[in-house]
Amino acid sequence: MKVDKELTKGSHELIILKLLSRQDMYGYQLIQQMSLLSDDVFCMSQGSLYPFLHALEDKGYIQSYPQLENGRERRFYHLTQSGHKALEDKERQWDLYTRAMARILGGIAK
């Protein structure tokens, strides 16, 4: 394992909201895209993803709808208005987080 899961745990919401902000996707596709785009740094298991998506839907950040594609039923997820807001907030937090870490790792420079 290249990167300890412990480190990347908390960023799942940000990643998923971001991917869905570009286009509607279904669960399995999200896992593939995460792995592909991150060069396998983010490998979410199905046992994590699906309950996670349901929770995001409960929070109103995403909305799901079934769609037939290649003769196969898939459950697509769409980012809601509220989800877009949450994404913005998460991106701002990510920025604060990495800058704080840069200050600690980089040295005294503040």
Place this chain on the structure above:
Amino acid sequence: MKVDKELTKGSHELIILKLLSRQDMYGYQLIQQMSLLSDDVFCMSQGSLYPFLHALEDKGYIQSYPQLENGRERRFYHLTQSGHKALEDKERQWDLYTRAMARILGGIAK
């Protein structure tokens, strides 16, 4: 709360090892330094820190020793050789992590 704890959870080990790589510190001081340097992004509670330090010592990354300072007994922690190796590894992982996230947040650029 500026930054969701969920996001910053996994980075405690990196931060503590890094701070101890500069100088030996005691627990209470570590908490203060984390808050100060990170502008309150990293606020570790005592209930998290002390068990965490004990675990790091069990892993052999740090070594503790008591020291009297200002007439007050404090338990200082020192980064071991093995701890330095772990720190290097964690820093490399942090780099991979942020670059992977940058690819996802930034867009298609790979």
Place this chain on the structure above:
DNA sequence: TTATATACCTCGCTATCCGATGTGTCAAGA
């Protein structure tokens, strides 16, 4: 027809982290 990839799902375990709580010391001020 058998295996593999796709696609969704649930359940129970584990690890982590935090708040609450407890102990004791020291300095400042009422």
Place this chain on the structure above:
DNA sequence: TCTTGACACATCGGATAGCGAGGTATATAA
């Protein structure tokens, strides 16, 4: 002098996220 608050260390129980294991079902390739 007594009390308050900061300092310093510690443990414990609860909450929660994420994972592995396991289950179901369909399409495609061998």
